[in-house]
Amino acid sequence: MVIKQLSVFIENRKGRLEEVTEVLRNKNINIASFSLADTAEYGLLRMVVSDPEEAKKALTEDGFSAKLTEVLAVKIAQRPGTLHAVLKKFADEDISVEYMYTLATAGKDTSIIMKTSNLEAALKLLETNGYEVCTAKEAYEINNFDDK
């Protein structure tokens, strides 16, 4: 229900983003989805990865500021209006969405990663209204076509 998202602080200078991805590659960790928020001085890379704890450890050892944040991934049908429906439910209950991005968009359903102001309340609200959410395991293993 609760998914551990990895966020990394990246200074806006050459090679830092590439270094992050190199660390993950070296640990054979897959990035299921990501979002890169940028400011003039730095970027915040948010990722759902196949092994969040290991990834955080590796990045921290490599000198990065990395953190795990709890987020949810709600499944909605892929047609106009479905995103709006979810967001309206949240707004009506005074739950704010800090940020969001897609997790997986293949097929009839898509899953959207969201960080909300009150995670427990958000999950409960989704359950009450018949929405499905991804489990952590699902989220970490998604989009990984590596031949094991």
Added chain:
Amino acid sequence: MIWNETKECMSRDEIRNLQSARLVKMVNRVYHNVEFYRKKMQEMGIEPGDINGIEDLSKLPFTTKEDLRNNYPFGLFAVPQSEIVRIHASSGTTGKATVVGYTRKDIALWQECVARVLAMAGIGPQDKIQVAYGYGLFTGGLGLHYGAENLGATVIPMSTGNTQKLITMMLDFGATAIACTPSYLLHIAETLEEAGQIDNIKLKVAICGAEPWTDNMRREIEQKLHIKAFDIYGLSEILGPGVAADCEYHKGLHVYEDHFIPEIINPETLEPCREGEVGELVFTTLTKEALPLFRYRTKDLTSISYDKCECGRTLARISRFKGRSDDMLIIRGVNVFPSQIETALLEIAEVSPHYMMIVDRINNLDTLEVQVEVEERFFSDEIKELEGLTKKIAHALQNAIGLAVKVKLVEPKTIERSEGKAKRVIDKRKLI
């Protein structure tokens, strides 16, 4: 523990009498043995007979670092070279090194002063102390070393330059005390944390000096390492480390007045300041043989108090330094001390004690950028939190120095660490 109760707890009258007797003898000796001072006094129309006690101190000429440089290397020595058993030279960031010398008795004096400092911090023969100041021409290493040996502690002469070895020995030997710069100690603490060893150390006390540091930094050190940290002050021109130091009450540094007379003067007018008023610290040595100095201007800014301390010592105390008159930056016409920035930053929990001030001049306007490292614990996944933090820091700095400051958050460990004096300012302006 008080190392020398007689000297550290005399009444103010006894101190004055002792200082007066010693000053008279010293002036006589200097007049007859140091050409530079004799000439100066003659120019001023003063003779040794005019100095009858400390009330006549202001009749004597001042001495500056330039005077030492102009008489480089041995021009101010008051004894023949055969009596000099040690030479030291100061770190001097510009121009020639400042050279100082010591006779056997001067070395003994130095050992006595440093032993007082260590005893004041609760260190004794049962302690194993790592001396992690640089050994060599710098007075820090050898000064603490000889003083600690005199005290009877087990001295482990680490010097600087190998943190790994220092930590290995700290753990293997069970070191209970350490002497090093406060910024280096924070670096050591970080290294211990990373290695997961910070709870395995037996360290109880640290003697930190050679660079200015704030009360907040002391608290940070004490909390991180679970130790007590004490401030030691000195300058090679007067002695080396051990001219003044902290007692357990941390309410100013006790000056060893039986050997050094402190004065606080207005650096512009050269007039004496009132007790408690901030001014430039000046020292006259009373018992040094090789390099006795009249009214040496230290460029350290502080104030003095003659009240008796709760620790029982009657020796005057100088307050935490407000900065040096040559550390001071002038940015857009505003006086800025790096220590102000440090104090403001350390009030903010999210910021690590490593920062860098970058001063520049763009389009004829001075700019100040302060780079701060984001502590891992407090790093956020939300931009708005990070922006909020940036604003909070900029706001705090603006309040502290009265100037708008640009704040740049940087990754941990990107600001250079130091083993000697911490470099906190990069001044890119070409002002000369």
